[in-house]
Amino acid sequence: xxxxxxxxxxTGVVPWGKPFSLTMLADMLRIxxxxxxxxELYGRMRIRGFLHLYIGEEAVATGAMHAFGAGDNIxxxxxxxxxxxxxxxxxxxIMAEMYGKQEGxxxxxxxxxxxxxxxxxxxxxQAIVGxxxxxxxxxxxxxKLSGRTALTACFLGEGAVAEGAFHxxxxxxxxxxxxxxxxxxxxxxxxxTALARxxxxxxxxxxxxxxxxxxxxxxxxxxxxxHEAAKRAxxxxxxxxxxxxxxxxxxxxxxxxMFDAELYRSxxxxxxxxxxxxxxxxxxxxxxxxSLDEDEFLAIDAxxxxxxxxxxxxxxxxxxxxxxxxxxxxxxxxxxx
Amino acid sequence: MTVRTISYRQALxxxxxxxxxxxxxxxxxxxxxxxxxxxxxxxxGLLEEFGPERVRDTPLSELAFxxxxxxxxxxxxxxxxxxxxxxxxxxxxxxIVNGAALMHHMSxxxxxxxxxxxxxxxxxxxxxxxxxxxxxxxxAHVPGIRVLAPATVEDARxxxxxxxxxxxxxxxxxxxxxxxxxxxxxxGCRVDICSAKVRRAGADVSLIAYxxxxxxxxQAAEALSLDGIxxxxxxxxxxxxxxxxxxxxxxxxxxxxxxxxxxxxxxxxAAELMARIGEQAFFDLDAPPARVCSEEVPIPYAxxxxxxxxPQPAKIVKAVKTMMxxxx
Numbered sequence: 001x002x003x004x005x006x007x008x009x010x011t012g013v014v015p016w017g018k019p020f021s022l023t024m025l026a027d028m029l030r031i032x033x034x035x036x037x038x039x040e041l042y043g044r045m046r047i048r049g050f051l052h053l054y055i056g057e058e059a060v061a062t063g064a065m066h067a068f069g070a071g072d073n074i075x076x077x078x079x080x081x082x083x084x085x086x087x088x089x090x091x092x093x094i095m096a097e098m099y100g101k102q103e104g105x106x107x108x109x110x111x112x113x114x115x116x117x118x119x120x121x122x123x124x125x126q127a128i129v130g131x132x133x134x135x136x137x138x139x140x141x142x143x144k145l146s147g148r149t150a151l152t153a154c155f156l157g158e159g160a161v162a163e164g165a166f167h168x169x170x171x172x173x174x175x176x177x178x179x180x181x182x183x184x185x186x187x188x189x190x191x192x193t194a195l196a197r198x199x200x201x202x203x204x205x206x207x208x209x210x211x212x213x214x215x216x217x218x219x220x221x222x223x224x225x226x227h228e229a230a231k232r233a234x235x236x237x238x239x240x241x242x243x244x245x246x247x248x249x250x251x252x253x254x255x256x257x258m259f260d261a262e263l264y265r266s267x268x269x270x271x272x273x274x275x276x277x278x279x280x281x282x283x284x285x286x287x288x289x290x291s292l293d294e295d296e297f298l299a300i301d302a303x304x305x306x307x308x309x310x311x312x313x314x315x316x317x318x319x320x321x322x323x324x325x326x327x328x329x330x331x332x333x334x335x336x337x
Numbered sequence: 338m339t340v341r342t343i344s345y346r347q348a349l350x351x352x353x354x355x356x357x358x359x360x361x362x363x364x365x366x367x368x369x370x371x372x373x374x375x376x377x378x379x380x381x382g383l384l385e386e387f388g389p390e391r392v393r394d395t396p397l398s399e400l401a402f403x404x405x406x407x408x409x410x411x412x413x414x415x416x417x418x419x420x421x422x423x424x425x426x427x428x429x430x431x432x433i434v435n436g437a438a439l440m441h442h443m444s445x446x447x448x449x450x451x452x453x454x455x456x457x458x459x460x461x462x463x464x465x466x467x468x469x470x471x472x473x474x475x476x477a478h479v480p481g482i483r484v485l486a487p488a489t490v491e492d493a494r495x496x497x498x499x500x501x502x503x504x505x506x507x508x509x510x511x512x513x514x515x516x517x518x519x520x521x522x523x524x525g526c527r528v529d530i531c532s533a534k535v536r537r538a539g540a541d542v543s544l545i546a547y548x549x550x551x552x553x554x555x556q557a558a559e560a561l562s563l564d565g566i567x568x569x570x571x572x573x574x575x576x577x578x579x580x581x582x583x584x585x586x587x588x589x590x591x592x593x594x595x596x597x598x599x600x601x602x603x604x605x606x607a608a609e610l611m612a613r614i615g616e617q618a619f620f621d622l623d624a625p626p627a628r629v630c631s632e633e634v635p636i637p638y639a640x641x642x643x644x645x646x647x648p649q650p651a652k653i654v655k656a657v658k659t660m661m662x663x664x665x
């Protein structure tokens with residue numbers, strides 16, 4: 001993508017009351033500060049394996065997750081720290097999971113890519129690209145067959161649209177009119193492969209619409225646009241109007257993972273997208289309309305930072321599962337494998 | 338208790354009907370399970386009885402509908418997914434192996450996947466290489482799933498209920514050569530999904546078989562008995578987890594073992610069994626264990642070649658006699 005193709009930063013009035021407006025800011029900051037700390041801890045070798053940071057994309061999880069209710073199901077990808085956090089998994093349990101401690105939300109068996117939480121219907125952290133879509137189909141089918149009014153929010157990256165699982169699942173969702181809200185986070189690169197280098201049709205909504213599905217394309221750097229779109233779509237999907245597909249156009253400011261030298265995009269492109277950063281543009285809008293002053297911002301940010309510090313303390317104090325427990329949880333009935 | 342004669346296909350159909358009747362969380366989905374009545378006519382009539390929501394025809398999308406089975410199980414249902422043949426299940430390896438099998442562990446024990454996946458397996462119908470293979474052994478390699486191979490009408494009738502009661506994913510292999518097989522069924526019987534069973538008692542050699550190879554092993558045992566060799570036939574029934582105790586008890590008693598496995602020889606379930614016998618019963622053996630597997634060739638169409646590629650009673654008899662130093 002040419003730098004000149006980067007759209008102007010999101011602007012406009014934030015249409016929400018002050019408490020909610022500030023909650024959204026706080027949640028974006030919570031994700032940002034959590035992940036900045038994760039990057040630091042990775043450098044200090046407290047966190048190992050793959051670590052995929054969401055920095056730059058926080059408006060999508062924040063705007064979308066606030067549109068979902070307790071009875072809804074969430075299926076996320078391997079870049080899911082923010083989604084897990086806003087779904088209500090404690091930051092301490094998330095951090096402990098990344099440390100590999102048994103106090104982690106997946107008992108240290110999953111790590112960064114496999115955050116799970118039964119209590120909040122958070123069905124992972126799925127790290128096979130596209131594999132979350134059939135799961136979402138099944139979860140939505142279960143709700144439909146049981147007569148429950150709920151939706152399944154299925155997050156996917158734009159890279160997933162190249163997978164057969166995407167097309168088969170789009171078809172099944174539309175054919176069976178299932179309550180699935182597909183939340184496509186289009187950050188333009190599937191690891192290092194730009195959309196235009198991998199797809200003959202780069203308009204993702206056109207692909208989804210070809211299955212008879214309603215679609216929306218939304219500025220994923222604008223938490224207002226994201227939330228308003230998700231809030232409009234969610235009740236329609238829950239009510240049985242069939243699946244919907246929302247493309248959130250966003251951008252990843254950091255490398256794909258900690259092993260990525262970023263040879264596939266220019267620094268100037270990244271810098272151009274940073275002018276659209278979801279947190280600073282939103283902050284500026286709130287300030288411009290008198291909903292936020294600098295002291296309030298600093299207080300919110302300090303709270304987020306304290307939560308991160310507490311999470312690190314929790315994770316550091318966490319314990320290693322005894323190796324004697326290695327074979328547990330292979331099958332639900334212990335002692336069989 | 339009534340004992341009656343029933344086909345393997347009918348036994349499966351009765352088990353499906355009973356499951357749908359007894360638990361509203363159970364539903365069946367797969368290619369042509371509804372209107373068509375099932376590729377092997379197992380689900381005939383169920384659509385009329387239970388409706389299209391619970392007897393659900395799917396598009397030719399193994400990856401999506403098997404994955405949807407995993408999701409529906411996570412969502413509290415008890416799905417039975419039918420995959421037309423084991424060859425097609427390779428299109429759904431991801432939701433089975435990377436999904437269903439891992440979910441419980443990867444989530445730190447929070448989520449279980451109570452899913453049953455049924456599929457036809459095996460050769461012998463001249464449907465050539467892309468519809469005839471036996472990949473049960475591959476699946477049995479994977480922790481986190483249970484692998485069943487019902488080979489009798491009793492197991493065809495009883496194993497499904499036990500599989501549905503299992504909180505974890507169960508793969509259920511129906512050998513195509515068995516559908517028309519008839520047998521005696523005692524309506525009062527209940528079966529487990531954890532043990533191997535001795536189907537014919539003997540003292541000279543232990544024939545260890547499963548699925549479509551069980552009738553062949555029984556035929557071989559009958560033929561051997563005419564030559565004064567008493568073969569014991571062990572039906573594995575459950576390919577994962579393997580019931581080592583039953584297998585080893587038979588091997589120790591007979592001191593000789595021949596494994597019959599329709600999978601290809603290299604890296605087969607038979608290879609795993611030979612390894613276990615070596616590990617656990619080496620000093621009880623009078624001869625090295627032997628195996629009769631499929632030849633290492635894609636299953637050919639021509640009847641005589643297909644027959645030659647597969648384990649057959651005559652090959653089993655020959656393997657036993659060779660092992661015992663008798664002229665074949």
